Amino acid sequence: MNEQAAAPPPLQGIRVVELGNYIAGPGTAMTLGDLGAEVVKLESMEGDMSRHTGHFGHAMLRAYNRSKKSIALDLRKPRGIEIARRLILRADVVVQNLRPGAAESLGLGADALRAMHPGLVHVSISGFPADAPSRDRPGYDIAAQAESGLMSVTGEARGLPQKVGATIIDAATVQVAAQAVLAALFRRVRTGVGETIRVSLLEVALHLQLPNWSDYLARGVEPTRSGDGQPMNAPAADIFRTRDGMVVVSAYVQSHWVRLCETIGCPELATDARFLTNELRVANRPTMKLAVSERLSRHDTRECVDLLTRNGIVVGVVRSYGDVLAGEDFRSSRMVMDVAPNGDRPGYASFGLPYELCGTPRRRTEAAPAHGAHTEEILRDAGFSDGETAQLLEAGVVKAAVAAGTGA
Secondary structure, eight states, rough: OOOGGGGOOOOTTTTEEEEETTOOOOOOOOHHHHHOOOEEEEEEEOOOOEEEEEEEEHHHHHHHHHHHHEEEEEEHHHHHHHHHHHHHTTTTTEEEESSHHHHHHTTOOHHHHHHHHHOOOOEEEEOOOTTTTTSSSSOOOOHHHHHHHGGGGGSSSSOOOOOOOOOHHHHHHHHHHHHHHHHHHHHHHOOOOOOEEEHHHHHHHTTOOOOHHHHHHOOOOOOOOTTTTTSSSOOOOSSEEEESSSEOOOOOOOOHHHHHHHHHTOGGGGGGGGGHHHHOOOOOHHHHHHHHHHTTTTSOHHHHHHHHHHTTTTTEEEOOHHHHHSHHHHHOOTTTTEEEEBBTOOOEEOOOSOOOOOTTTOOOBBBOOOTTTTHHHHHTTTTTHHHHHHHHHHHSSEEESSOOSOOO
């Protein structure tokens, strides 16, 4: 690709103001930044809560706050609210995931801001839908996993419900909210009218389970936990041991099952009365798994992958994070990026967007900023004089960054 002929980032010229903590709000704003927007992170005097929650908090900060400018602002003071409002009214998008009702109580809710700025796209992310009885409850990824039914179908059949091993609801909410913003900005180009967007973790969690919910709504049969196997199909997501590791295999479509049996040298399994249909294989899953495992365990993992792939069978290696990091597919991924240092913030490895815009060069990205690192710069750009900025600093309305530690 000739970068000189490449298109500019799609959101170049778009300004985003974020009032966020942890993942969903900051991640949505960063996604827009990765697409070319300028992002101002409007933090309380204490800062994003991820700055105060240990190693995992610092990981969230690094992961979801690249290439932003940070201003530390006291929203408990009228002058702080005034500054926040001025910044937002100069922006195209505001993203907030403060505690329920906080933005409205500060006069920074969608109705108040869009009355002054009709073209504003205002995004509110909460734990529960705006009209739900639980709307005032704080919302976290784990609560959405529990209350959406996701935990009830995760884990071993006879064990307790389990959470998924990553904050997938928060992460999915980032992509959902960013998609909604892009749609709203596209409509604004055509109409000049902004939008009020509400996203809840609960609804995102439900949406991630559409096949399960679709079947339940149609048949009224509760999905159940089944460990590694997919509850309604077999083999699907079933783990099989190899000579030196583990693989998952998906071959529940009848023609794929027949091909799997032939590939592993057991064509008689395809006509075995216990395995003739997908439903029978689900009912007799332990026996089916023993029969397939007996053959696959004769091969090492690489041989299994080569054999099954060569014959059109879906197979995946069960890898640890260390294995993934060392793998060729990871090393060749263009999603992996080197984040540049930012002031006294060292650079680090991170992930970019999980897709490529082939006509657009990837944007250079910088480390997550220190708390209040750009306070003076942001105020200057917003029209405040050096004298006014000094007065605001002295009055404790804003705060500039000091020498940063790991998570400050």
